[in-house]
Amino acid sequence: MQAPKTLFEKVWDRHLVSEPPDPGLPSVLYIDLHLIHEVTSPQAFTELEKRGLTVRRPSRTIATMDHSTPTEPEFSMGRLRVLDPMGAGQLDRLRENCSRHGITLHTVSSPDNGIVHVMGPEQGLTQPGMTVVCGDSHTSTHGAFGALAFGIGTSEVGQVLATQALLMNKPKTLAVRVEGVLGEGLTAKDLILGVIADIGVDGGTGHVIEYTGSAIRALDMEGRMTVCNMSIEAGSRAGMIAPDEVTFSYLESLNGSPRGDVWNAALEDWRGLPTDAGASYDRLVTVDVGSLEPMVTYGTNPGMAIPVSGAIPEADALEPREREAFLKALRYMDLEPGAPIRGRPVQVVFLGSCTNSRLSDLRAAAGLLKGRRIASGVRMLVVPGSQRVKRAAEAEGLDRIFTDAGAEWRAPGCSMCLAMNQDRLAPGEYALSTSNRNFEGRQGPGGRTFLGSPLTAAASAVTGTVTDPREMAL
């Protein structure tokens, strides 16, 4: 009988091209799906050309434009050019590279364009048991399907293009068991912010996380993607969730999924992926979310999160060597130790990003905003994750709910999550953002970010301050 294995070990083992002949050498791991975008791929193609190499398996690489594309509604209709010549240059380069090497590219005018980690799963590109890589740290998103998915650097992008494989040392495993029932008004975003606050921004370094437990099983696929997306904010390159009936019925509904006998064979295979009874992880932590509150960050890394009714920690409560970074973060945020977070004014609300821009995120926020207006002086950007999400939301009338409330309904893209296009905070502005990083200047130089869920974002837009969504009838 075979030794019991974890989900990660099963996916790792079946992609191992060869065991290293010498323990000092890395393993060679086969890559099923490679996603690329305009920002981290140009130098990889240059390297390929310098070495006289070609793209070895073009059908396994899919490209999109997302990081620096404008989100003015007119843009995707082809009526507005990219304003920034360098950003435009990157998009042109991606178009040339994909055309030359026979790679499918979803340009901004494509009906399938979107943020790389939104458009991949919704097209059925991501399947359980796959290895998925992209030159983007939020590739961990795809682990929600039971895939081993992680971000890579540009050199590795070139290596995957040339060989369809990567050199890797086998990571350790960390099980994050999440138990309890999420309360009303709480979402997967609050769950993962709670986990990161608990295990720390480097709690998963060197490990692949597998999320287990009743609170994870209770999430739908979009919630699971939100959770896996932020694995990297806990230091883990990859986060995984074992596939189950929720996964399979989601996949079955997608156009890109296999059909007929191929589907049945795949299903049988996927049912064998979950971690075997008796398999062990290198580490195990348990988090109970039964009494979790909506979580909001106050500082400049995603681990600096507190319940919305809570207070910013006191400096005395911290280890001396942590104090300097803590106080630096509060100076940047212009916040006081011990102060409440609820009621802090925000000038901008950003609903979008690969963390929270899917249909269920938009529905949740729209549900709260229906019949309400956002506060005067607040700018709210709603940026759907893809053209498919945008069309589906419009078919339900969500766009009208947002615009009637006074928010801007934009075209898909990464947008204000990393401010590589024109969507950015002004210096000193505060934003309640559904994205994944509150780093200094992330949403624009001098801009200040409170991370929260789509519900918290919508509630905060209505009051113009950081607000507990449970205070409003949902």
Add this chain to the structure above:
Amino acid sequence: MNPFTAVTDAPVPLPLDNVDTDQIIPASFLKVVDREGLADGLFHGWRTRPDGTPHPDFALHHPRHRGSRILLVGDNFGCGSSREHAPWALQAWGFKAILGRGFADIFLGNAHRNGLLTVTLPPDRHADLLEWVTREPAAQVTVDLEAKKVVFPDGSTVLFEIDPFARHCMLNGLDPFGHLLEQLPAIEAFEARRGPGLQPGGGEPRRIS
């Protein structure tokens, strides 16, 4: 890549924990299709004032640190984005080795693939070194990759662990890409053994849309 054996310099202290790659190189500097301008972008938000002029208090600007090839950082350095522009920018500035309490996974791999050495010091020795650098900023340390040790200003040494393959590549100036290309026959054999396997999107051919 140039071979790396050892480097001796007075380290530049930047000992904060959780320095993310958005600080190392902000997104506005990622719009290049090559590696131009990355030294200008290094720690741009911390290194420059809002009007773009250099911040004289920032450690990298201090005259005594000019030209130093060793950076002393805190814990979890390089967390966040996978941008390889981060090690490229550090190298463009002139750094060859980074000493710290810990490094984020993606950053560490990116650094090693480019021949930028990272050394994780035990917490007590990291604290000792920081004290040295604060007390005697001109004191030099040697980072010796061949012997896998750091020699402190007082001559004491700390041995460090590093991935043997990364060390081999750095010592010999080898790019790991070459090693991967040598595995192509094994990759071909893997594909033949496995059959078509899982195809993205059910294996339907797709092209530019």
